[in-house]
Amino acid sequence: MKQKISFYLNGQPLILETEPDRPLLWVLRNDLKITSPKFGCGEGYCGACTVLVDGEPLRSCQTEIVRVNGRRIITLEGLRKGDQLHPLQQAFLKHEAFQCGFCTNGMILEALALLQKKSKPSRAEIIEALEDHLCRCGAHQRIIQAIEEASKMMKGGSNESKREIGRNT
Amino acid sequence: MNRKEKSEEIHKNNISYNESKKNIAFKDQNLPTLSRRDFLKLSGTGLFVFFLVGGRCEPLVSLQGQTRQREYPEDFNAYLLIGEDGRIRCFSGKVEMGQGIKTSLAQILAEELDVTLDMVEMILGDTALCPYDMGTFGSRTIKYFGPALRQAAAEARAALIELASTELGVPIDQLAIENGFVYDVKRPSHRVSYGQLTKGKRIERYLRSKPQPKPIETHKIAGQPLPRLDAMEKVTGQALFAGDISLPNMVYARILRPPTHGAKLKSLNFDELKNIPEIEIVQDGDLIAVLHHTFDGASAALKRIKAEFDVPSNELNDENIHNHLIKMAPPGNIIDQKGNLEEGEKIASQIIEATYCNPYVAHSPIETHTALVSIEKDEVKVWASTQRPFGVQSEVAQALGVPASKVHVFPVYVGGGFGGKNSNRQAVEAARLAQKAGKPVMVIWTREEEFFFDTFMPAAVVKIRSGLDPKNRLTFWDYTVFWAGERSSQIFYDIPHYRVLSRGSWSGQQSAHPFNVGPWRAPGSNTNVFARESHFDILASRSRIDPLEFRLNHLSNERMRRVLLRLADEFGWKPSPAPSGRGYGLSCADYLGTYVALMVEIDVDAQTGVIKVKRMVCVQDMGEVINPEGAKEQIEGCLMMGLGYALTEEIHFKGGKILDLNFDRYEIPRFSWLPEIKAIVLDNKEVPAQGGGEPAIINVGAAVANALFDKTGIRLNRLPLNRKGVLQALKEKK
Ligand code: FES
Ligand code: FES
Numbered sequence: 074m075k076q077k078i079s080f081y082l083n084g085q086p087l088i089l090e091t092e093p094d095r096p097l098l099w100v101l102r103n104d105l106k107i108t109s110p111k112f113g114c115g116e117g118y119c120g121a122c123t124v125l126v127d128g129e130p131l132r133s134c135q136t137e138i139v140r141v142n143g144r145r146i147i148t149l150e151g152l153r154k155g156d157q158l159h160p161l162q163q164a165f166l167k168h169e170a171f172q173c174g175f176c177t178n179g180m181i182l183e184a185l186a187l188l189q190k191k192s193k194p195s196r197a198e199i200i201e202a203l204e205d206h207l208c209r210c211g212a213h214q215r216i217i218q219a220i221e222e223a224s225k226m227m228k229g230g231s232n233e234s235k236r237e238i239g240r241n242t
Numbered sequence: 243m244n245r246k247e248k249s250e251e252i253h254k255n256n257i258s259y260n261e262s263k264k265n266i267a268f269k270d271q272n273l274p275t276l277s278r279r280d281f282l283k284l285s286g287t288g289l290f291v292f293f294l295v296g297g298r299c300e301p302l303v304s305l306q307g308q309t310r311q312r313e314y315p316e317d318f319n320a321y322l323l324i325g326e327d328g329r330i331r332c333f334s335g336k337v338e339m340g341q342g343i344k345t346s347l348a349q350i351l352a353e354e355l356d357v358t359l360d361m362v363e364m365i366l367g368d369t370a371l372c373p374y375d376m377g378t379f380g381s382r383t384i385k386y387f388g389p390a391l392r393q394a395a396a397e398a399r400a401a402l403i404e405l406a407s408t409e410l411g412v413p414i415d416q417l418a419i420e421n422g423f424v425y426d427v428k429r430p431s432h433r434v435s436y437g438q439l440t441k442g443k444r445i446e447r448y449l450r451s452k453p454q455p456k457p458i459e460t461h462k463i464a465g466q467p468l469p470r471l472d473a474m475e476k477v478t479g480q481a482l483f484a485g486d487i488s489l490p491n492m493v494y495a496r497i498l499r500p501p502t503h504g505a506k507l508k509s510l511n512f513d514e515l516k517n518i519p520e521i522e523i524v525q526d527g528d529l530i531a532v533l534h535h536t537f538d539g540a541s542a543a544l545k546r547i548k549a550e551f552d553v554p555s556n557e558l559n560d561e562n563i564h565n566h567l568i569k570m571a572p573p574g575n576i577i578d579q580k581g582n583l584e585e586g587e588k589i590a591s592q593i594i595e596a597t598y599c600n601p602y603v604a605h606s607p608i609e610t611h612t613a614l615v616s617i618e619k620d621e622v623k624v625w626a627s628t629q630r631p632f633g634v635q636s637e638v639a640q641a642l643g644v645p646a647s648k649v650h651v652f653p654v655y656v657g658g659g660f661g662g663k664n665s666n667r668q669a670v671e672a673a674r675l676a677q678k679a680g681k682p683v684m685v686i687w688t689r690e691e692e693f694f695f696d697t698f699m700p701a702a703v704v705k706i707r708s709g710l711d712p713k714n715r716l717t718f719w720d721y722t723v724f725w726a727g728e729r730s731s732q733i734f735y736d737i738p739h740y741r742v743l744s745r746g747s748w749s750g751q752q753s754a755h756p757f758n759v760g761p762w763r764a765p766g767s768n769t770n771v772f773a774r775e776s777h778f779d780i781l782a783s784r785s786r787i788d789p790l791e792f793r794l795n796h797l798s799n800e801r802m803r804r805v806l807l808r809l810a811d812e813f814g815w816k817p818s819p820a821p822s823g824r825g826y827g828l829s830c831a832d833y834l835g836t837y838v839a840l841m842v843e844i845d846v847d848a849q850t851g852v853i854k855v856k857r858m859v860c861v862q863d864m865g866e867v868i869n870p871e872g873a874k875e876q877i878e879g880c881l882m883m884g885l886g887y888a889l890t891e892e893i894h895f896k897g898g899k900i901l902d903l904n905f906d907r908y909e910i911p912r913f914s915w916l917p918e919i920k921a922i923v924l925d926n927k928e929v930p931a932q933g934g935g936e937p938a939i940i941n942v943g944a945a946v947a948n949a950l951f952d953k954t955g956i957r958l959n960r961l962p963l964n965r966k967g968v969l970q971a972l973k974e975k976k
Pocket of ligand 2: 171173
């Protein structure tokens, strides 16, 4: 049975009518043409499909769409403000923290959730947060360095970069 | 010809042999029909420089062994174009898979033609715009492409200067280029832009003679770390991979799959699908699929198909596979030899023999095989995650029965290939379904399909017999590799008598493997280097000599010595015979002209059997370095990926059924595995740029196995060095 479901997507209110048990990943990708969350395994193992729901990183392949009713979803598309890249994006660029870039979505969003909880995480905490995000190209070292750098930038940065993405849009 | 030249010669022959075999395996028969004239007509005005990457295009050999006529241009597979906007564009059928080739190639162009990087565009992997290319196989792209591109750019520069000479009325030797202009060195304001020179003209140059590229010392852009051109799109989520493309009316397909390889469909029942709206069932021979405008909709419907299969019995499993492979091996080819093994055996005071093996290993890129096909009136449009756009073009054309020139493969980003995306089954499936359904069809393999159809790194065996004389010098080396191919098995050590035999390859028609196998990052080398370098450590420890010293005692090759000595220095290697209890391991290898060596430090958890690699230092001499940052990144990626095949990765199977179908059972490297990694690239300007995308991975297996021995005295000859194996060996030792 179809059902009306409403949520905010990167700040925009949205209503759609669909089966409530559909995976959020495919509603985003197929119905809404939001393609930054990637399909990597479909079972919650790889993290490529990560989005933020009320600031929490969720695996959208494992999240039924009904669960986001009334909530705020942020995808990688929603990170930059106009021309201004988010510090995490800047740091990923600077450190070339990817090769093929297929895991990058999950890495950046998981890191963002981490930095919002803890502005200066230790290396061990970064590793713990990312442990279930798989990268086959082996960009791990650079990803960690990028997150450490972003953490520094965000601490001393402008209000813009301190803005809590997903909570107060 | 000295020994080194000879071995390089053999090396080269082997490569070309492999290439032509690969063509057979890939069935590249339905060739594009774009004629040279058609091709040039497409391209409009400007200055063109046509060139060839990777030497002469080899004639394709059809399955019957006959040479087929090629109808597309044979004497070039890439070209440069300088148009009236003054921009410099390079068209090539290579693809970007995260190796950063776009950037390093653009750097070369910008350097040679003295323009800023943003004036350069690399157009890769578009079958309608780019000339035919065989495919992007790992690290060969820079190796062959870089030097050719540099020469093409130098040719373009010479042509621009000639044009300017007429235009400005200044002799050629009085002209120079800077920032997109040709100018008179005596009167720099007297100048003309590249765009003005090529405006409205059509100038064609073919790269046959060799113009002089800029001397390396004057390079300002090549050789400098620069950010990658694809980077911005990747961090903002705008980079388009095949699965991100959408077309009006398109549908997603999920395909009915057999439970095992070789299973035959027995019965089929769609009753449960009847009441589901918007579902379409398509059947084209053995290809049965459900279509829906969402991927999840198609997936849900697929579950309701009732299908029964006849599963043939199959005795093979991951335990008995290696015996099977040895039994099935053909007589094989001699890859490298010198002296006389019997002589060598006579002077040996001890004989040391061992057998090494590795299992099937999956490519598992995070992006699964994906393709979208839209059949339109005049053109078949294809977007596919592939390493071989022109392979997709011909395979799709063949499946649809249309000329290849009617199939247009568009470039997209590829989410990792590692050799696995040479095979394009998913694109053919999408094409067949699109034809039947009469609308665009997207096929996205699930992770289970990705494992099921992967062209694995072949399971393989190596047997080595060797002898030491009383002075601890190798007297002979009798080496046989089964089913992995010969790459990196050639001898660079000083051994008076040796023979290297390769029996059965991963490519070609004859196969003893129960599944598809294919090139996996550095094909063959991971097997060969694991065996040889493990064996060298055994020899060193029998001799009670430090493993590095033992290797140096057998090494007059200056390039390799330089790599090893630098490595020892960077790592802080203190000589000691193994096992020393420290957990140090070493391996070195030659990969198609790149010299690479690795030292690691490990720890072993005696309770769990888990090996923790704490530190990896890698030194690589890959000739002239185009983009050092990119090269380092590739090395780091190789080392991290290599930990997977060294420690955990193995496809388990039984009765034709593959048991590892997702990342829960198949363990690839994770963040917590990350060692301290140091990658050092030696810039060796005396050797032209070699490939960097593969070499560093090939030492990981042996270096870790040797470190395990150094730490615990346990020698494991079978990859991966997983918990189970380590625990068991620890127990047996007690
Ligand atoms: S696709 Fe969702 S976790 Fe892998
Ligand atoms: S960059 Fe390719 S999977 Fe991480």
